[in-house]
Amino acid sequence: MIIRVSLVILLCLLLIIPMIRSLYIIDTLPTEYNILIECVEDYSIVGGTDLKYVCDAAVSFRNKLYDTGKYDYWYYSDSLAWPSDWWTKEVSGYSNYPIYHAYRQDYAVFLGHGNEGRFIFGIMKTASNGYDYSEVWLVSKGPNGYTWMYPYDDNYDEVYTRWITLFASQVLNADAYPNMGYSISDVFYYTFTNQGSSPACLHGIVGARTEMVDYYKPCTICSEVPASVNTMNDYADRLISGSSITDAWFNAVWTYNNVKDIFGNIVFQTSPAALYYIVQFKDSQGRIIASYDYKNEGMLGFSSTIYPAPFQLEPPPGTAQIVYVEVYLYG
């Protein structure tokens, strides 16, 4: 009898566990737009060093957007934040991307550890090749290619990841890409255009060329300055006020993501970076008759400068050529 009851309880638990993660979203009134926010402070499972404030930064950023009444969110932290939420290759068991997957949102944000060309989660997930990984790559890593991302509109509902924000170190460090056998242009090749085979849906990525600061402490008896929280708060404020995504990110990072010493000197300043397109429409004589610079694009609901996906841009009459210029901007 006891064994039977235990088995029933166990089966019930097995049924409930996959649902728990979905319950983490706070059920709210329907809002216009969606955002995925994932953060990792606890890296003990994958053997990395822990962070202290990035999830506070994520929550603060999330709340600011939510309070506008225009955004609903999926928020996952630590072991509930999964790299598979960003992978292009489907995790076995799903025919389509789950509702909380990055590609099903208008925007996606990650806060945690990063390195050249990739960002790192606190747990490993099994990819479609059967191996476990904790990273998401912006380029296809060697022969694997199971952990890179290409955000696109998988179910044709006009919702896809427009911009990705990566609060993680060195993911957009162009100088380091050659060490991996890549160039920064390969991010356009993989993450923007599905190995050059598909049109670009993603509008842009903002991240960092250098290390990013979680917190600093300018003297023994001084309080810690949560640079990550301050940066993300300012980023949210600037987005809500209608700034373009790149301007909001660059200014927030310049203002708050630095390390000061006891004398107030800036001893380290994070270098923000962005990847985006400029799309030019030219006539038969090579004159530019229309141009879209995604650097100027703001966030849905807050800015009047909103563009469709690069491939959805309507060619004006007389267009003979469309030129997609890939831009890597850093400051």
Next chain:
Amino acid sequence: MVDEIIAKFRIVLLLLIILVSSIPLATITYTYEGQDLNNYLNRNLKIYILERIQSPREIEGIISLDEYRDRLNHVLYLISKDPYEIAQNLSLTGTTKYLDENIMIYEGTYKGHRIIVALGDLGHFMIKIDDGETGAYCMCNLTENILKVTHVILYRDMEFKYSGQYAEQTAVSRIGRICNITNGTTTCYTPGTSEVTVSLINPYEIYYFYIDGIRIEPPLRIRCSIPKFNDGFQAVYVEGFIPHKISNVINITLTSKRISSIVDLLKQENIDISSPDELVVDDTYLVLIPGQRLIPVFKLRHQNIVAWIGLNDNETILLSLASFTGKGTTNTGDQGLRIDWDDILANASFDKTSTRSLLENSFTLTIMAIIVMVFSIIYIVSKRRSRH
């Protein structure tokens, strides 16, 4: 008589400079190849004591020996070949402090451009023409020779090196894809070779001074301009730190006791280390601290934690400690220490001294005018009486 005294003072000053610059300083070569702190055991380091620029009021009777004015003229050489003409248009408008350094603020207009100069009495300075930006930029290519023209005294074993060209923003772009539209049909292709265009937005150059092989922070940041299109200005923004004078040097050694004190200091900050070989030396440099001294700083890394440690002669100072969202292996794009000039200028106070002297002068002139008037009346009255 006054000229004679000034001449004598200049000779004494020159002798002092020669004396200071002839202090024997051993050259130390450092490597920053990620060596752990143990490799620095018994390394000799130096602390440099700086002398302040003398204010004219501190030397009684010899007003013309104004080291601030001399310094002002010298740093203005960085922006113009005719610094004296610019200096004539500048007046002292404010004072402020950075640590224990006194900063004088000079402002004025030259050829329609607003000029602001901040000049510290230990060596920090900043010059900005209008907003400090230019549409007609050119590389500066400063060398030690140019600095000699600016009368900056390079001490023995002091070097001046170019660090690199930077920009507030850099845009690297290339054509990724081209689609041709012919008769309603779109054909796309990826160009085999695509020219990469690099655009620098508000570029500037960074130069460092080195003493005994260690660089001094903050560096010289300078944005040069084409004089022809900038009313003769060869630079529109300069900020930096050039020590005024080094009056003394204190030798310190990185003993095992001192290294242990660094480890202990970081342990107090809950950094999980037990020995100095767990600390990688990412960088060393010299920085000004209160007490008119340049002290060596070690930037130490343990995993994703970085600590900046200052070594004073008898104390180890935690200058800052930071946690990064990465491995902390490389801080690429690090452009050196920077002081917040906007903040310093925002906290400046209006210089009452210059206003007071102006008022005092007005008062003196008024009294003089009254005296002259009274004497004139007495003279006229006495003349009239004499006619009678």
